[in-house]
Amino acid sequence: MGIFSKTCEYAMRSVFFIAHRTANGGRVGIKEIASGIDSPEHFLAKILQELSKKNIVQSAKGPNGGFYMEQVNLNRPLAEVVEAVDGNGVFMGCGLGLDYCSAVNPCPLHHQFKAIRNQMKKMLENTLIGELNEGLNLGLTKLRK
Amino acid sequence: MGIFSKTCEYAMRSVFFIAHRTANGGRVGIKEIASGIDSPEHFLAKILQELSKKNIVQSAKGPNGGFYMEQVNLNRPLAEVVEAVDGNGVFMGCGLGLDYCSAVNPCPLHHQFKAIRNQMKKMLENTLIGELNEGLNLGLTKLRK
DNA sequence: TTAATAAAAGATGATATAGTCTTTTATTAA
DNA sequence: TTAATAAAAGACTATATCATCTTTTATTAA
Numbered sequence: 431m432g433i434f435s436k437t438c439e440y441a442m443r444s445v446f447f448i449a450h451r452t453a454n455g456g457r458v459g460i461k462e463i464a465s466g467i468d469s470p471e472h473f474l475a476k477i478l479q480e481l482s483k484k485n486i487v488q489s490a491k492g493p494n495g496g497f498y499m500e501q502v503n504l505n506r507p508l509a510e511v512v513e514a515v516d517g518n519g520v521f522m523g524c525g526l527g528l529d530y531c532s533a534v535n536p537c538p539l540h541h542q543f544k545a546i547r548n549q550m551k552k553m554l555e556n557t558l559i560g561e562l563n564e565g566l567n568l569g570l571t572k573l574r575k
Numbered sequence: 576m577g578i579f580s581k582t583c584e585y586a587m588r589s590v591f592f593i594a595h596r597t598a599n600g601g602r603v604g605i606k607e608i609a610s611g612i613d614s615p616e617h618f619l620a621k622i623l624q625e626l627s628k629k630n631i632v633q634s635a636k637g638p639n640g641g642f643y644m645e646q647v648n649l650n651r652p653l654a655e656v657v658e659a660v661d662g663n664g665v666f667m668g669c670g671l672g673l674d675y676c677s678a679v680n681p682c683p684l685h686h687q688f689k690a691i692r693n694q695m696k697k698m699l700e701n702t703l704i705g706e707l708n709e710g711l712n713l714g715l716t717k718l719r720k
Numbered sequence: 721t722t723a724a725t726a727a728a729a730g731a732t733g734a735t736a737t738a739g740t741c742t743t744t745t746a747t748t749a750a
Numbered sequence: 751t752t753a754a755t756a757a758a759a760g761a762c763t764a765t766a767t768c769a770t771c772t773t774t775t776a777t778t779a780a
Contacts (some may be wrong), residue, residue, distance in 0.1 A: 431580055431674055436737075436738065459756065464577040472739070475757075476759090479759080489758090491745075495748085505622075516576060521580070528717075530717075536716050538716040546698055566683060573673075604727090621769095624728060624729080626728090637727080637776060638780095640777070
């Protein structure tokens with residue numbers, strides 16, 4: 431098990447893929463995205479439907495249709511994708527799984543975990559979806575084997 | 576979904592509970608542990624069987640039996656509990672879920688995640704199971720409501 | 721040496737997550 | 751206005767995780 435759900439991993443990868451492939455106004459179909467990020471096509475379709483409803487990606491039906499992203503969305507932080515899919519548990523949850531845990535009623539690990547969570551939060555908030563395009567363009571980074 | 580599996584959350588809580596309650600050589604039964612950390616009794620039993628096989632906790636059957644910890648185990652880092660239950664995914668895994676991802680073949684988020692993972696790893700390695708007893712003794716921290 | 725105790729072990733069930741397949745709806749262009 | 755295209759939506763299946771219940775084994779003390 432990773433830090434994020436499989437759904438969230440696919441979501442992040444597909445968002446990066448769409449951002450990268452449609453930076454110049456084009457659109458990209460679900461088949462191409464799925465194979466480009468190595469995910470099950472129909473499962474990914476559900477995920478993108480959700481992200482589309484939440485306005486993180488855009489979509490168009492019919493010929494020449496597909497997924498794309500408005501410029502404003504390229505400047506969104508990755509944190510919004512994570513929150514849209516996995517909720518705020520990664521940012522907020524207690525490491526030991528205790529509901530009541532808080533600063534005034536801490537679990538034994540509260541302070542240690544709070545530090546880590548804050549760093550994670552900061553990282554996801556400071557990483558903008560579109561800023562990773564360059565590495566993909568240059569072939570320095572990859573979204574599948 | 577938290578950072579760790581439910582199983583791992585119960586494992587950490589129960590280990591803290593046992594460490595705290597048996598620091599002076601006693602033993603504590605599964606019923607008491609389960610209610611003390613608010614977990615399902617039989618599910619926790621399985622988890623403790625595993626931790627017992629891996630020598631992180633000790634157990635004894637029969638009257639006056641129960642779970643306890645050898646002194647040496649109180650000085651183990653929490654990282655060993657996490658690794659015993661959830662494996663090393665938290666320390667090693669790619670944030671985007673890509674198997675191949677590594678320094679020479681990185682995903683777009685490789686470096687950002689590596690930093691977070693290393694901090695998590697350090698924290699879990701630097702936190703010793705027994706060192707959290709004091710807070711529990713003083714009632715400053717809690718393992719359940 | 722028997723009754724009581726408590727963990728170990730095994731079988732089974734419930735729920736959430738992940739994944740697949742089929743049908744419907746919207747859009748485009750011929 | 752029809753055929754082709756592609757996403758949306760819905761039904762269904764598979765798997766992993768979480769949880770419960772029952773039986774067995776080991777240990778202790780009367």
